[in-house]
Amino acid sequence: MSATTRTEYDSLGSFEVPVDALYGAQTARALANFPISGRGPDGDFVEATVRVKRAAAVANRDCGALEDRLAGAILAACDRVLGGEFRDHFVVDRFQAGAGTSHNMNANEVLANLANRELGGEPGRYDPVHPNDHVNQSQSTNDTIPTAIRLAALAKLPRLRAAVDDMAGALEELAERERDTLKSGRTHLQDAVPTTLGHELGAYAWTLREEGRRLEEAGSALERIGLGGTAAGTGLNAPRGYREKAAEELARLTGRPITPHPDMAAAMQSMADLAHFSARIAALAGELTRISNDIRLLSSGPRTGLAELRLPPVQPGSSIMPGKVNPVMFEMLNQTLYQVVGQDAAIQAMSRAGQMELNVMMPALGSALFDALEWLTAAVTATTERGVRGMEADRERAREYALVSVGLATLLNRAIGYEKAAEIAKESERTGMPVADLVAEHGLLSREEFVAMVERAARTGEVDL
Missing domain, CATH: 1.10.40 (Ribonucleotide Reductase Protein R1; domain 1)
Structure with missing residues (x-):
């Protein structure tokens, strides 16, 4: 009967690893230690981590710290993962060892085994490419993980921005169509001066575009990376010129103006840039909550509510009341928005939990940030397609309210x-x-x-x- 595991060794001794796994002992230990959420790493985070490893290999090679043969094998391994292969070998739970050492070693082990396979070696032997000595050369978990979190967030940002702009565009189209539709304004939920539905909806659209702009502005701070600070921000064991060359390669890979952080120690100690970015996501969620609630009120009815807006019916609304149709897309949006605000609360708490030279809460902080970006993008996209588009005004109802x-x-x-x-x-x-x-x-x-x-x-x- 063939063996199902292979024996590998790390600084703690031997550990059994699945025979067909591209990861090694440290990753296998993490799988045993952290069966917490059942969720593996975020896909953009995996890609960002591998990009960091690729940039490090280029910088080490160009600085003369890594021989061409080994660098070439590591780069080939990185490119295969970046091309979509072997993603199922990145397996560590999102809640794991502080700072993200387990995820970092997962990447180091996978890339080392792939590189060795490229050079004719076998998984688990780490010869001639070693996970720590070569794939992790001139790096520490302490500078790779915060850099990868920043890059992953930047990868998700354009998708969220596009979703928000699309919703704003759909609202603008409706606002233009209803620019002269008379309606009563309401302040304090009481009768107020007359306005038009176009004014009301156009203001929603303007606000969303402005929040998207502010979010993009906050995201620009994430382009400053601490890669090259190594363990404590001093750059220990990294060759001269390494941080600049690594940033150049990451700029090429991402298409963004990635630069070395002006203070490597600050980049490692402080999660303020990520916390500020998260706060802007929460601010966007706040505006979307307000707009969603307004639309639910304006579409309330059909007989006993305001009913100035009619939403597209997308599913039956009740298991007991026949014919009932609910504003389900905006209900879903609200639920998602409250969860996004909860993720921000966790991020703000974790950003304050750093101690001395390091914030060890980074794995969970990154996960919360990724979830907020992903959930918000998906919810806004779905709501635009199945809630905002197809929304119609009841012009007579709105006019009737306005005139009384x-x-x-x-x-x-x-x-x-x-x-x-x-x-x-x-x-x-x-x-x-x-x-x-x-x-x-x-x-x-x-x-x-x-x-x-x-x-x-x-x-x-x-x-x-």
């Missing part, structure tokens, strides 16, 4: 003063007579003239009385 709004008395302020306008508002509320009828009754304007003024004020903010 007590808030229309505000248009009388300049003509008769705040106090007399307030009396008309109170009379409208007491008697149920629309302000337009009371204006005509008081001889200020005909009903038709006042309604025309309301429509003009909603579009332009101008009042002529």
Whole structure:
């Protein structure tokens, strides 16, 4: 019967590794130690880690610290993983040893075994390429992991930005279509001055584009990396010129202006850039929450709610009430947004948990950041496609509310003063007579003239009385 494991050795002694695994003893120990979430590493994080290893091999080779033959084998191994092969050999749970040593060694072992296979060797023997001496050369977990987290977040950022811009674009299209649709404004959830549905929806779109811009701005700080700081930010065991050459290679691989961090020790000690970036994600989630809640209110009904908007029906809404249709896409969006805010709370706490030269919470911090980016991108995309697109206005309903709004008395302020306008508002509320009828009754304007003024004020903010 063939063996199912092979025996490998590390600094703690021997350990059994699955015979067909490309990882080694340290990864196998991590699998035994950390059966926590059942979730392996994020895909962009794996890719970012391998890019770091590739950049390190290039920099070590160009600095004369790694012979061409070994560097070439490591680069070939990296390129195969970056091409999509062997991803199932990156296996360490997201909750693992502090700082991410287990994930780092998982990458080192896989790439070393692939490189040795390229050179005619066997998995587990690490000759001539060693995981620590060659794949991890001039590096430490302490500088590779925070660099990989930054790169993974930057890889996800364009997808989120595109999803947010797409939602903004869909809202802009609807806003343009409804630019003259009269409706009542509402402040404090009470009647307010007239506006248009176009103004309301256009403001949502503007806010989303602005939040996307702010998020991109926060992301630019992640382009400064601490790779080359090694164990404590001093650059111990890294050759002169290594950090610059590694950053150049990462810039080439990512298409972003990656540069060495101006203070390598700070890049290792502080997770402030990641915390700030996460806070901007949470701010975007906050605005989306507000917008989602507004749309749920505006589409409430169909008879007993506001019903100024009609959402596309995407599934039955009740297991007991026939014909009921709920705003399920925006309900899903809200649930996701609250979870994203929760991830930010965890990130802020973990960013404060650094001690001395290192923040050992990086694996979980990175995972929370990746989840926030992934979940938000998916939820915004789905909501845009199945909730925002296909949304329609009930123009008659919106106009009806606008013309019975007590808030229309505000248009009388300049003509008769705040106090007399307030009396008309109170009379409208007491008697149920629309302000337009009371204006005509008081001889200020005909009903038709006042309604025309309301429509003009909603579009332009101008009042002529």
